[in-house]
Structures are given as structure tokens and as C-alpha cells.
Amino acid sequence: MISQQEQFEFLISQYVDGTLNELEMRIVEDRLKTDLAARELLEEYRALNSALATHVTGPEVDFDEFRAQMRDLIADEPLPQRQPYQMFTKGYLRLAAAAVLLVVVSGGVIFWDRSQPQSGAMLITGPKIETTVSTEKSSMEIQIGPAPTMSPDERVRNAMNDTVTPRTPRIEISGAEKPRPAPSSDGKLY
Amino acid sequence: MTDAATHPPDKNPNAPEDGMLVRQVLSGNRGAFDRLVERYQKPAVAVAYRMLGNSSDAMEVVQEALLKSYRSLATLQKPEAFGGWLMRIVSNLSLNYRRSRRSKSQLPLDDLLDSSESNSPQAGGDTSDPERIMEGKELGVRLKKALDSLPEKQRLAILMFTVEGLPQKQVAEALECTVEAVKWHVFQGRKRLKELLKDVM
Numbered sequence: 016m017i018s019q020q021e022q023f024e025f026l027i028s029q030y031v032d033g034t035l036n037e038l039e040m041r042i043v044e045d046r047l048k049t050d051l052a053a054r055e056l057l058e059e060y061r062a063l064n065s066a067l068a069t070h071v072t073g074p075e076v077d078f079d080e081f082r083a084q085m086r087d088l089i090a091d092e093p094l095p096q097r098q099p100y101q102m103f104t105k106g107y108l109r110l111a112a113a114a115v116l117l118v119v120v121s122g123g124v125i126f127w128d129r130s131q132p133q134s135g136a137m138l139i140t141g142p143k144i145e146t147t148v149s150t151e152k153s154s155m156e157i158q159i160g161p162a163p164t165m166s167p168d169e170r171v172r173n174a175m176n177d178t179v180t181p182r183t184p185r186i187e188i189s190g191a192e193k194p195r196p197a198p199s200s201d202g203k204l205y
Numbered sequence: 206m207t208d209a210a211t212h213p214p215d216k217n218p219n220a221p222e223d224g225m226l227v228r229q230v231l232s233g234n235r236g237a238f239d240r241l242v243e244r245y246q247k248p249a250v251a252v253a254y255r256m257l258g259n260s261s262d263a264m265e266v267v268q269e270a271l272l273k274s275y276r277s278l279a280t281l282q283k284p285e286a287f288g289g290w291l292m293r294i295v296s297n298l299s300l301n302y303r304r305s306r307r308s309k310s311q312l313p314l315d316d317l318l319d320s321s322e323s324n325s326p327q328a329g330g331d332t333s334d335p336e337r338i339m340e341g342k343e344l345g346v347r348l349k350k351a352l353d354s355l356p357e358k359q360r361l362a363i364l365m366f367t368v369e370g371l372p373q374k375q376v377a378e379a380l381e382c383t384v385e386a387v388k389w390h391v392f393q394g395r396k397r398l399k400e401l402l403k404d405v406m
Contacts, residue, residue, distance in 0.1 A: 028392040032366075034373065062406055063395055064367060070345035071352060071368050073251035074260030081250075081264065085242045085271055094233055095278040 024056060031060045220244075224285030230278055238275055245288060246271075248369035249295045255352070255364050256299040266302050270294040288371065289378020296361060296379060344405050351401040359394030362387050367395075 017025075023046070029035045030043045046053050221229075221240070229237035249270065253263035274291050281290060352360055358380055365376045366387060377384045399406070 024396065025389070025392050028395055029388060032391070034388065059399055059406070060395065063399055063402075066344060066348055066402075066406065067352075067363070067368055069341075070348045071255070071364070073247065074254045074263060076250055076260060076264065078246055078250075081246055081268075082239065082242050085246075085268065086239055088268070088272060089235055089238055089275055092272070092275060094235070095231060095275060096233075 023053070027053070027056050027060055030057065031064055222285060223287040224283075227278060227281060227284035227287050230275075231284075238278075241287060241291075242271060245291055248365065248371055249291065251369050252292065252361065252364055253295055253299045255360070256296065257303060262302060262306075263299075266298045267295060270298050273298075286375075286378050289375040292365060292371065292375060292379035293381065300357075340405075344402070347402055347405055348398070351398050354401070355394050355397060358382070359390045359397070362390035363394045363398075366391055 023043075026035065026039055026043050030040065035043065043053075047057065221237075223241065223244075226237040226241050230241075246267065249267045250260075250263050253266045253270075254260055257263050257266065270291065273294055274287075281287065352363065355363070361380060362376055365371045365379060366373060371379075373384045373387050376387045380387065380390070382390075
């Protein structure tokens with residue numbers, strides 16, 4: 016955090032250089048009209064600039080000779096020429112990098128999305144559904160219903176026999192002809 | 206904002222812009238590079254001189270910097286930023302040169318104090334008044350010592366902008382900072398110089 020005094024001194028430093036905008040210049044000039052300390056500050060900065068210009072000078076160099084030496088050195092150098100690939104890569108390299116990044120990120124997002132378990136899966140329970148499938152020869156009826164509930168007697172019997180009654184949904188198929196079993200993975204019908 | 210922030214230090218307002226000269230060099234005109242040398246040799250040598258302390262090292266470094274800039278001119282992304290780019294090469298090479306000199310335990314041949322006094326005989330204002338001349342010389346010596354004690358960026362900002370008159374934009378490119386930061390470095394450097402020299406100014 017800079018103080019107001021330092022802010023004003025910063026403006027004075029720029030005022031000496033002539034790099035202030037109109038508004039800033041007006042602020043400084045209004046203050047200079049009424050503030051003696053501000054005028055003294057301005058004089059200090061001007062004196063410093065003048066001292067720098069007078070005392071901080073470069074070395075005594077014959078710049079014409081230096082330039083002639085440079086000309087000779089440059090004459091021995093091959094011409095600097097922009098390589099075709101440089102012209103190509105200059106603007107397009109960033110674009111290509113951005114495209115690659117986009118592909119990688121999109122691929123990652125898609126892969127991540129697919130590897131997640133289906134969070135929308137629902138257990139369907141409800142009343143018994145009856146579906147009738149008709150074929151040319153016969154018709155069959157598939158009944159899908161909730162898993163059968165065990166009676167207390169069954170539970171005791173199962174516990175004593177140490178057997179488990181599967182609690183899979185009951186599928187009843189009725190009809191004139193039983194449907195053919197699906198082929199196994201090796202293509203044979205059992 | 207005034208011209209000081211944007212225009213290269215060329216006395217001729219009709220002189221071709223740096224960008225145009227760079228493009229001419231790239232299209233095979235070596236003479237255009239000579240124009241760039243003419244434009245920047247003085248500030249480049251002055252900056253290297255203030256960083257290295259003697260003129261022969263400064264000339265060697267600037268020659269190397271100019272050759273380096275010529276060889277890699279095709280890699281310059283913004284041809285109009287040539288001035289700032291060259292000054293950055295000069296200041297980096299000067300720093301490297303100074304480090305290698307230090308590592309070889311060679312003391313810098315500081316001819317700064319001798320030569321610049323001979324460059325400015327009227328430093329005290331009236332050359333016929335020995336007392337004024339002495340005062341001027343003392344101020345010169347103190348000023349250069351104070352300048353050398355400043356942090357690198359403040360010193361370079363003052364040298365390039367206040368002393369050599371390079372545009373702030375070029376100084377910003379050379380120092381790899383913003384124009385606002387250049388203004389701040391110049392201000393902080395001046396403020397410090399004022400404090401260090403308050404008994405002689």
C-alpha cells in the first residue's frame with residue numbers, strides 16, 4: 016500500500032518525463048499552483064534528471080568505425096532467412112497443441128463416464144406382469160412375478176435340511192409348445 | 206501518453222520503423238541491418254558500459270549482441286519489437302560477461318569515473334570556476350556510485366529510459382516487464398538517488 020504522498024511523488028516523476036495523461040497532468044499542475052512543497056519536489060526531480068544527463072555519459076567511442084566493423088562482420092554472415100517450417104509452425108503450433116489437448120480431455124471424460132456403474136438402475140417391483148407371445152404354431156404365456164415368499168413351515172424345513180430356496184423371480188411358461196432352448200456359447204443345443 | 210513511450214530514438218521522423226527494417230533484412234537487404242545498428246549502437250554501448258565498467262568490454266559485448274540478433278532475426282516474433290529485444294540481449298550478455306569475469310577473479314577495469322568526467326567538462330556549469338568544476342566532479346562521482354548501488358532493474362530502467370531516451374515500451378521489452386513497471390522502477394530508482402545525493406544536490 017503506497018501513501019498519498021508517494022503516489023503524488025510518482026506523478027511528479029512521470030510529469031518530469033512527460034508521460035502523464037491529461038487528467039493526471041491537470042491534477043499535478045493544480046497542486047503545483049498552490050503547494051510550495053510540491054514545486055520543490057518537482058525541482059529536485061528536474062535537477063536529478065539534469066545531473067544524470069550531464070554526468071552519466073557513455074564511453075568515447077568512434078561509432079562510425081564501430082558501425083563499419085559491424086558491416087564487415089555481417090557481410091561474412093549468411094542471410095537470416097525464415098525457414099518454411101518456422102512460418103508454418105509460428106501460428107499453428109499453439110492451435111495444434113490446443114486441438115490435441117481437447118481430444119485428450121474429451122477422450123478422458125468419455126472413458127471415465129463409461130467406466131462408472133449405471134447409477135440409474137432400478138429394481139422393478141410390482142404386480143405380476145403377463146406377456147403373451149404368439150407364434151404361427153402356438154402361443155405361450157410368460158408370467159413374471161415377484162419372488163415367492165416362504166411360509167413359516169418352509170423356513171423351518173429349510174433350516175432343518177440346511178437347504179436354500181432360491182429367491183429368483185418366478186417365470187411360468189405355458190402354451191402348446193415349449194420354446195426351444197437358446198443355443199449355448201458353442202452353438203449346440205442341449 | 207507522449208511519444209516517448211512508443212517511438213524509437215531516431216531523430217528523423219520519416220525514418221523507417223524497426224519492423225520494416227527487420228522485414229527488409231529478412232528479405233535479403235543487409236543494408237537495412239546497418240540502419241538498425243546505427244539506431245541502437247549508442248544506447249546499447251552505453252548500457253553495456255554502465256554494466257561492465259569499461260568501454261572495450263562494452264564494445265565486445267554489443268558486437269556479440271548485434272551478431273546474435275542478426276543470426277536469430279528470423280526467430281523474432283514481433284519485428285517491431287527489435288529495439289527492446291536487442292537491449293535484452295545486450296543486458297543478458299553483459300550480466301553473463303560480468304559473472305564470468307567475476308568467476309575468473311578478474312577485477313573490472315573501471316574507467317567509468319575517468320572517462321565521463323572528460324566527456325563533460327562543463328559538468329559544474331561554468332568551466333572557468335575551479336570550485337564549480339570540483340563540485341560538479343564530486344556530484345558526478347557520487348551520482349555514478351549511487352547509480353551502481355541501485356537494484357539491477359531500477360538502474361537499467363533509469364539508464365535506458367532517462368539517460369539514453371529509449372521509449373518506455375522498448376525498456377519494458379528489454380526488462381521483460383510492463384510499461385507501468387518501468388515507470389515504477391524509474392521512480393523508485395530516482396527516489397533512492399535523491400536520498401543518496403541529498404547532501405550534494
